[in-house]
Amino acid sequence: MSRPPLAREKVLDAFEALLIGEGERGSTLDATARGAGVSKGGLLYHFATKEALEQALLERLHALVDADVAATAAAPEGPIAYFLRTSVMNDDALDRALLAVARLAQGGNAAASEALRDVRAKWADVLRPHTRDAAALDLVMLVSDGLYFNNALGGGNVPGPTPRGSALDALVVLVERAAGV
Amino acid sequence: MSRPPLAREKVLDAFEALLIGEGERGSTLDATARGAGVSKGGLLYHFATKEALEQALLERLHALVDADVAATAAAPEGPIAYFLRTSVMNDDALDRALLAVARLAQGGNAAASEALRDVRAKWADVLRPHTRDAAALDLVMLVSDGLYFNNALGGGNVPGPTPRGSALDALVVLVERAAGV
DNA sequence: GTCTATAAAAAGATAGAC
């Protein structure tokens, strides 16, 4: 519960940014240390192995998701609209952690794949009471996945075809009409 | 136009399979050669650099997509239903090429990202006349992206939460009702 | 066309000074 050391967080931030921008291949200990402004030895004091670094990222994701699930359940505009709107990447802490863990999962990291399934199940549990049936829940989840997926292409730095503004408004209306209770 | 050498195709198949199963990190020249049953020297005769290997995969994807776009346009059950049903991975040649190129894109390969955007645009062009408006087209494309994304987690070897069978039937009905003309 | 052998660089990790 104590506040984690600043350098440790900076290393984790750098690793996360590298995964999103360069993928697993570019996310080396060297590059991470450089990005965090520490030496490789300094990095390895906080994370003894690369696996420890990856594990820490999964823990960060779980904490952020738990907070978001609570926010989704309590959203005034309704969970479905809130969920879809926040699926369009805002480059906030949760988006970054989610994308970075997705990179790890696609690199074959089994723990990362499991974490993503857990996360998805948590969101589904919140949305289920607000959808007509199983197909409607599938629809909402898949549109959200699609929004994330498009943001994920090109490392988030290439403006994808993700609907924004009025296009997003229209999409939300369409999904709510098709899926909402 | 001439039939490509068999060994060359086997190398490309192995590289594709490695990208899907292990991600960019595990997709080394060594592992690719091993998977194809050739030596590293043999591999490098066909693909002088790793970049050449990646480029060949992009060309394979483009050819497969062009064929699929034609099939989508001519599908008896209608382009939307055909498009969504074929978005659930069947482990066919197109699915594999698409997933493998997605791995490259997430590794920061700009040409791969561009290829995925091109592919997506081609499908959108075919589906546009069969959707009510822009939001409806977004809905169909995003559900398809979501279906692919879920298959992509865990390298395609972990049974994801992707709807199948009657669940997929219900989803197709829901999307067609919401988006179809 | 396909192989073995090897070079050159980059990767993860350890040791020990400060």
Added chain:
DNA sequence: GTCTATCTTTTTATAGAC
């Protein structure tokens, strides 16, 4: 806690025999 230096292994690529 953070650093430099070093070791080992892996990865991409080249050279040249068959």
